[in-house]
Amino acid sequence: xxxxxxxxxxxxxxxxxxxxxxxxxxxxxxxxxxERGVENDIFGRPGKRQVTVMSKEQWQIACQQIxxxxxxxxxxxxxxxxxxxxxxxxxxxxxxxxxxxxLIITGETDPCKKMEQAYSGLEQxxxxxxRGGVTCKVIVSGLIQQDDIVTIKTL
Numbered sequence: 001x002x003x004x005x006x007x008x009x010x011x012x013x014x015x016x017x018x019x020x021x022x023x024x025x026x027x028x029x030x031x032x033x034x035e036r037g038v039e040n041d042i043f044g045r046p047g048k049r050q051v052t053v054m055s056k057e058q059w060q061i062a063c064q065q066i067x068x069x070x071x072x073x074x075x076x077x078x079x080x081x082x083x084x085x086x087x088x089x090x091x092x093x094x095x096x097x098x099x100x101x102x103l104i105i106t107g108e109t110d111p112c113k114k115m116e117q118a119y120s121g122l123e124q125x126x127x128x129x130x131r132g133g134v135t136c137k138v139i140v141s142g143l144i145q146q147d148d149i150v151t152i153k154t155l
Contacts (some may be wrong), residue, residue, distance in 0.1 A: 008149065009149070009150040009151070009152065010081065010147055010148065010150055011079060011080075011144060011148040011149075011150055012072075012082040012146065013072060013080040013146060014026070014028070014038070014078065014079055014145075015038075015073055015078060016038045016039065016040050016041035016042075016044075017041060018040055018041075018042055020042060022042070029143065029144060029145035030143070030145075032051065032097075032101050032103075032138055032142060032143075032144060033141040034140070037051050037078070038051055038078045046137070046138075047137065048107060048137055050136060050137050050138055051078045051079065051103055051136045051138060052077040052079070052109050052136070053077060053080070053081060053086075053103070053133055053134050054077040054080050054081075054109070054132070054133030055080070055081060055082075055086055055131075055133065056072070056080050056082040056083075057082070058085050058086065059075060059080070059131070061131060066122055070118075070122070074118050074119065074122070075115070075126070075132070075133070076114065077109065079144075081095075083150075084152060085129075086105075086108075086133060086134050087130050088130065090105050090130075090134060090152065091134075092105060092155065093105050093153060093155075094139070094153050094154070095150060095151075096152075097142065097144045097148050098142055098143070098144045098149070100141065101138070101140060101141065102138070103136035103139065104155075105135070105136055106135045106136060107134065108130050108134060108135070109132045109134055109135050110127075110132060111123045111127055111131075
């Protein structure tokens with residue numbers, strides 16, 4: 001009997017912003033800590049929304065819905081993973097990226113008016129099925145880089 005090929009989940013991209021409503025800075029690697037979230041990010045202080053993570057596949061679905069292939073930075077999330085789609089069942093699970101970083105999923109990242117300002121229809125396209133991504137809290141600090149392996153597990 002043939003085994004199904006295992007789909008790898010990887011870290012596709014990393015970004016942060018240094019000011020509210022500021023430009024998203026895309027980086028190849030970042031130090032993510034319990035104290036500061038993604039290095040240099042203005043919203044990285046400890047709490048339920050310390051780091052935001054989105055799914056590349058769910059972003060592509062939203063872009064198809066509005067008929068425009070927008071840059072992922074439009075979403076204003078910190079991390080984008082490839083090979084996984086988020087749902088309500090993920091709350092409380094741990095996202096491990098690379099060897100060390102562990103994030104606990106605290107909830108859904110609700111799309112806001114900024115998405116509508118960025119592109120007409122985007123807020124609505126991100127609303128169903130957790131397409132807007134998830135909010136996370138850092139539980140173990142770590143250095144991450146693009147293409148790191150991502151594991152999603154229950155505690």
